[in-house]
Amino acid sequence: MSMTSAEAARRPLSIETTVDDEHDLFRNELASVAPDGRRRWIYARQPSGRFYRWRSWLSWGLLAFLVLAPFVRVNGLPLLMFNVIERKFVFFGLLFWPQDFYMVVLVALAVLVTLMLSTVTVGRVWCGWLCPQTIFMEMLFRKIEYLIDGSAEQQLRRSRGPWTAGRVVRTGTKLTIFYVLSFAIANVFLAYIIGSDALWAIITDPPSQHVVGLTVIVIFSFVFFLVFARFREQACVLACPYGRVMSSLIDRQTITVTYDFARGEPRARLVKGAAAVPDAGDCIDCHQCVTVCPTGIDIRNGVQLECVNCTACIDACDAVMDRVQRPRGLIRLTSHEAVVDGRLRWLTPRSAAYAVVWVGLMTAVTWIVASRSALDVTTLRQPGTLYADLGDGRVGNFYNVQVFNRTGDLRPFEIHALEPAGASVTPLGLTAEIGPHALLEGRVLVALPLASLEGHQSVPVRFEVRTGGTVIQTLSSAFVGPPTRNGTRGTSGSGGQ
Ligand code: SF4
Ligand code: SF4
Incomplete structure (x- = not known):
């Protein structure tokens, strides 16, 4: 007998409970991979709403920071540089030599624990809001795609139609812009590694003097082009080790993008003119939350590894709730535990333990950096x-x-x-x-x-x-x-x- 999502979500997790009902089928397949193994292209609708607006503003700020950080100088040093070739690292204007390697390790540990603490507390907020891959993909390349190729529906229609002259021009224009952007990103990326002066020398000197540097730029450009034009969400779902490791830190108390199954189930389609289904939940099964998802998942199936916490589904569902005059927040930032018994906890024993380690590490890093001799x-x-x-x-x-x-x-x-x-x-x-x-x-x-x-x-x-x-x-x-x-x-x- 098939069980509801609410029942499935309350059920304790075990290996045996993953295959025998239709709501659990999502566990056996990826939204972006067809059963025969071929890529299933995701045509995500452009979100709109308050979260998308906040994310856009934040993204423009972060994009400006990412692009400028290797070029802006503080005390004669770039803001950020990771020169692995000369083993010279600069964090916010502070220079680290190989002799400071223990400090680099300590800083890396502090960054890792920061990510762990934030993931345990508020899920993969890094992925959806701060990660350069998401920012470039969703806020730059995807927006350009909407501008040139139109909405997700238009893109899907065109992809199924013939190769008309218009489609060739659109695709050619889009890919050319994608490559130019990838080339620019490759230059910035190289500036992080070799420094802006060395990059400037590669750009301005005769090409024969920098064959290796130019080759590296071309290779990086192609890699970025392939990532943003083709690989896309696969980078988050299949390739990114952070996504894999961090997903294991999320538990029932983590505050993350969550579907309120207690309120939404049993879901029932809203049909114009038809009588309301008795005892139906607030979810009208409109699939708007699925169509905006950049990784193609249905958040109503519960927290999944593919969810990058982008909050697009919250905006989509809020818009639907507004239209059907029901309260917003059917999908919201909350925890599984809060949905089940109404307890939303920001501080749990696990997050407190990570916080203690984090404070210790940050204190050590600050003290060591502050007490370094000239x-x-x-x-x-x-x-x-x-x-x-x-x-x-x-x-x-x-x-x-x-x-x-x-x-x-x-x-x-x-x-x-x-x-x-x-x-x-x-x-x-x-x-x-x-x-x-x-x-x-x-x-x-x-x-x-x-x-x-x-x-x-x-x-x-x-x-x-x-x-x-x-x-x-x-x-x-x-x-x-x-x-x-x-x-x-x-x-x-x-x-x-
Ligand atoms: S957008 Fe909201 S109402 Fe529509 S299917 Fe998703 S959860 Fe249900
Ligand atoms: S489920 Fe929602 S938050 Fe998660 S990736 Fe999809 S749209 Fe973003």
Whole structure:
């Protein structure tokens, strides 16, 4: 016997409860894939309503941010840059070098926990409202498609008709605009990776000087073109790992786009002039919520992996409720639990636990970023060398030095030896100042009177880094001298920091 959606929704989930009634068939197939495996093209109607309006405004702001972020400069640095080639990352004007990798990991963890916390609390709000894929697809490419190809119904009609001259022109125009936009997006994408200066050099220099860069732009352009012209919602439904992982975080208390089955069922079509069906719910089975869905699903089947929380179905259903003079909110932002027993909870034990982890991580990230020094210096004993006899009663060790300037200013710096007593530092190919946001590499020679070794082959050495008279860092390493008289060797022939 077939059960209602309300009964099905209240039923505890189990593997056995997925196949034996018509309302559960959606679990076995994707809206965008026909039973024979072919792609089923989704002609989504253009939504209209308050959520779509809010989403459009937000999208224009985010689009402007996405496009400008690699070009806008703060303290001489782009707002955002993820230069994996040079391992140089910039977050909102803060520069991170490979030495700060632990910090990048911490920031990535903080971002992940932020997404988890938001998903547990308000579902896949990232997907529908903030994700660049959705913003470009729904707010740019889809709107251009509506402008050129007309409404979803017109698109469907044309797709089933012959290839007339008008259809060829429309399709050609649309695809050309799509490619130009994809090309622009590819350029912006590259600016995030190599920086806007390097991108500008690729654009303005003779093409022969940037064959690799130009090839990458062309490849990216084609990839973006294919994603927005063909792959579309499949990126969210099939390819995106976030969608897959985050869907598993949603539970009955998560506030997400939800159909109020308690109010809507049993659904009954509203037929003009016919008597109202007794005990019918508020859903008039008009399918408006399905026709606007960019992933082609029916939200009345419950929360599904394909739902990107875009709220288009809320707008569509609200418009229907207005027309039939019933209260809005048959589909709304609420939780399954609230529909069943009226309890809407923003804070649950799970979201509280994520919030605690989130606060801890954000505190750690803020503290570490705020307490970073202006310069970061690393010293490493030069590999392959032990010591040099300087011929004046002293022995010397060579150290490779790297200096990172995190600031946008020219910085003077000095490296001194703190211990052992009598140690002196001579820079070799290392200037006394470093340019803004620069990396400086060179060597220093540390000389030590033999007597300071006090019979040991290896002794610890400590350096002090000063800038403008202020000590900003102390470093430790090992100093290696000649073998001791009994022939035993010291701790290590190639010391570390
Ligand atoms: S738009 Fe509203 S009334 Fe129409 S089918 Fe969807 S839920 Fe039912
Ligand atoms: S079910 Fe509603 S919220 Fe979910 S993707 Fe479809 S239209 Fe958007």
